[in-house]
Amino acid sequence: MQRRTALALAACLVLGTAACSDPGADTATDSGPATWASPTAKLDGVSLTIWAAQNSNTVPKxxxxxxxxATGAKVNVVTIPDPYEQGVQTRVATGDKPDLAFWQPTASMLTAINAKTNLQPLTDAPWLGQLSPELKxxxxxxxxxxxxxxxxSPAVxxxxxxxxxxxxxxxTATPKNFAEMVADARALKAKGVTPFYEMGADRWATQWWVQIQLADAxxxxxxxxxxxxxxxFGGPVVLDAIKQYKALIDEGLFNGDIKTAKFEDQGKALLDGKAAMVVQVNSFFGQLQATADTATLDKRIGFFPISPSGNVGTFIPDQSNALVxxxxxxxxxxxxxRxxxxxxxxxxxxDFVADRKTVSLEPSVxxxxxVPQALLDVHKSLGTAVGSxxxxxxxNPDLYINLADMITGTMSPEKVASATQAQFEQLAKAAGAPGF
Structure with missing residues (x-):
């Protein structure tokens, strides 16, 4: 999941291997553009391995x-224990490679896996023209x-x-910007409703509150x-977003048990109507789907993207969204x-989207x-979403850990910003980023 990204990059610091020491180097040799066989061409005697995380190992069934x-090939799925990204990097650094793996498809995580050396280019993949233009x-x-x-569909x-x-x-209407959302929250609190619910004990979702405020930036x-x-991170743009998050908590707009609440508590509270809103990503809705049917979810749960200026979402693809x-x-x-x-x-x-009951990325399918309406609305927001x-x-430093420490009172907003910046610089240097 997204919360493990910094840990995965940190593996470069620990391993000290060639696979991590110069992620920008391209030591692979190419003989030219890849060829693409017919998808159903015979592959008798060929055996492939896919690495997957615990939350993605049933996706390709x-x-x-x-x-x-169709092909006669054999495909085996191997579950890599959590933390998945760190486990994959450790194995790849020692020369152990699968044929395919689920992987977070962001530039930073492709750098972390040393894509130029370890991965096959998919630039001329035959299905790219079938994707919705905004997703290609x-x-x-x-x-x-x-x-x-x-x-x-990438998480939002x-x-x-x-x-x-x-x-x-x-x-009677969903908020049109961040300020309207806060105004609605205050009106709900005045009526005895818990406006927002946060999972401070599990920590990883705390960063979404800062990032949605940074969408316009x-x-x-x-x-x-x-x-x-x-x-x-210590500049006014990010620091002000951190301060705003703390101010809303201090104002009492969140659940009283914010320090001890967990992921499962968050889903239950929203579904049961004990809270009005939750800032989250797609995996949160997966939790709701595990406990309620589509009719119930369509009746009770909606989704809207948000940013300071309007209804702009922030996309954050995770490892369950893509393969390498x-x-x-x-x-x-x-x-x-291939x-x-x-x-x-x-x-x-x-057959895949029908089996997974997930949104199709291809207009022809x-x-x-x-598929619950909320998920359709999440997918629809990708057309105007900005990157996380x-x-x-x-x-990607451990902003979420520092924010969770702020919630428990052991870090100030300024300390959150400075600690996050220090780790960012360390990780950027390990990733071979220019200037670090």
Whole structure:
């Protein structure tokens, strides 16, 4: 998940191996553009391995069944224990590579896995023209080369809300910007409703509150400025967002048990109407889907993107959204890995989205019945969404840990900013970012 990104990059510091020491170096040799076989061409005797995390190891089940039946290949899924990203990097650094793996398709995480050396380019993939135009180049690219195949809709930071709580307390329309959302929260609190629910004990979602406030700045190049030392986490843009988050907590707009509340408490509170809003990403809705059917979710839960200026979402693709194909040195298996991706996003895609009850990325393949409206709205927001820290920064420090420490009272906003900046610089240097 997103909270492990900094840990994954930190593995470079620990390993000290060639795979991490110079992530920008390209030691691989190419014989020219990759060839793409027919998605259903016979592959009798070929065996492929996919690495997956504990929350993504069942994702390819339907695709694998169809691909094996069509081609005669064998595909094995190997679950890498959490923390997934660190485990993958450690294995790859020692020369252990799968044929394919689920991987967060952001530039920073492609750098962390040393994409130029370890991954097959997918620039000319045959399915790219079938993707919705706004999704084709949204992620998966490093230095103008595509290394990741997006298979599901990227996560978006935004606001999940309880429709019934809004209606019962006179909130007749969703907020049009961050200030309107805060005004609605204050009106809800005045009526005895808990406006926002935060999972301080599990920590990782705390960063979304800062990042949604930075959406407009991100659109104006904030992360490019931080990447090039023109701006820092201690500058007024980021620090003011941290201070605003603390001010809202101090005002009492969050749940009283914010310090001890966990992820599962957050979902239950929103679904049960004990809180009005939650700032979260798609994995949060997955929790709701595990406890309620689509009819119930459509009745109770809605979604809206938010930023200071309007309804702008912040996208943050995670490892369950995309796959990468490794350079293994075995040309036959490398070609078969590409063929599996072409099958996944080609003949097998309709069955895949139907099996997962997920939003289709291809206009020619309709999203299946039963996808909750909130998820459709999340996907719709991608057309105008901006990149998150995870998507656009050259390194992703543990902002969420520092914010959680602020919630418990052991860090000030200024200390959160300075500690985050210090780690960012360390990770950027480990990733080989210019100027660090």
């Amino acid at each position: 339907k695709v694998i069944e169809g691909f094996q039946a 180049d949204i992620t998966g690219i490093l230095d103008k080369t595509r290394y990741a195949a997006l298979v599901t 930071e935004g606001v999940y809300y309880n429709k019934e709580v809004f209606a019962a307390n006179g909130v 991100a659109r104006s190049g904030l992360w490019d400025k931080i990447n090039t030392k023109q701006e820092t 194909a490794f350079r293994t040195g075995d040309g036959k298996r490398e070609a078969a890995a 063929q599996l991706l072409a099958y996944w996003m080609g003949p097998g895609y309709a 309709p999203s299946p019945a039963g 820290m995870q998507a656009l920064a050259v390194a």
